Amino acid sequence: MGRRDDTKAETRELILNSARDMFWEKGVEKCTIRDIADAAGVSAASVIVHFKNKTALLEAALSDDLEQALGQIIATLPAGKGLQDVLFHMVSYMLTFYDKNRELYRILIRDTLYQPVQDIPSIAMLEEQHFQFLTNLIEHEKEEGRVRLTIDSRVATAALYSLYIGILRNFLRDPALSVQKTMEQLAVTLEQYLSGIAV
Amino acid sequence: MGRRDDTKAETRELILNSARDMFWEKGVEKCTIRDIADAAGVSAASVIVHFKNKTALLEAALSDDLEQALGQIIATLPAGKGLQDVLFHMVSYMLTFYDKNRELYRILIRDTLYQPVQDIPSIAMLEEQHFQFLTNLIEHEKEEGRVRLTIDSRVATAALYSLYIGILRNFLRDPALSVQKTMEQLAVTLEQYLSGIAV
DNA sequence: TTTTTTTATTAAACATGTTTATTTAGGGCA
């Protein structure tokens, strides 16, 4: 790591900071790479050299905060509570987080959810962590005798995650939908999922 | 409806047909509005006059086939079967349908799933039909005594749809994932959802 | 130290989605 690598890392940070600010304030579609480059004091070409494309820049600019959020969720986990309470805690935290700038996160999720994993390394890693955490949680619930032992934890994780994503979609698409109302939707959905719908 | 309206409708069809062909063959990102316009024998500006933007054109170009698929699904429904069989039939049909050009439908879904309803009228309507059909199905299952009467059908519908979308996401993101393997994933997920995971 | 190579950076060019201003032709009316 000589001086060249240092200044490269500095430039990267400059771009990242400008991007975060401008995406946040003006919105992704309203602010151009040239805007961000100017604010960072570099050329537009330099932005692309560092980040490949605008979506990659968006991902990089927001993933730090997302990672911190996930860390906070885990740090503030209600101790000794069951699956339902933990999931409530997680979703409630994330909705409140996204609610600070719904439009921004709508774009982020739209532009990353259906991309190949290699195109969105940071988000993919966060998702994997999220998954792992949920799987452990379910395994723990099994040990506590609150989830049936025959349940495949990975499948249940994927299902819970899908339900979460579905609810999040409504939340991000409809600005009129409050965090509270969305949490109520989650409650009913989760209750159904835990006890099953069949007679 | 004089000749002016006729030619307008004709132009629209010309564009739509070219778009369908070129999107299908070259992929959405690889073919430009100018390409489509040239193939249709109109100007690029005309394409935008008719369709507002590229995503709207994509939606319009593919929604006819999607509507037909949904019609086929309902027409070929296994008679007298329960929820599980009907859902299998639907998902199996849709996966086989999307499998004909996974990349194309990946883009379509990515670009529409998180858009406001008014931006994707055709897809939104199809989704609503799909929803209504599922809700009726669940209501019917209640009458047959196969689903508990206390279950909120709309919530159950939304949950089933979310599970489907989650599975579809894996399918569209991973070209190596076969229809068969995906259907197996659905089977386990559905089994869990019907009987619940709690002890 | 001098020369060569590598690479971070950028200005300029390019590609393509979209907008704007203009042209053209159909539909109604005297």
Place this chain on the structure above:
DNA sequence: TGCCCTAAATAAACATGTTTAATAAAAAAA
């Protein structure tokens, strides 16, 4: 028929993400 009005169509311009070719400075080699 001749005139106006409306709207479909388009050429040209524009905006912006991205690529390319050139520059300059650090690192490596001599």
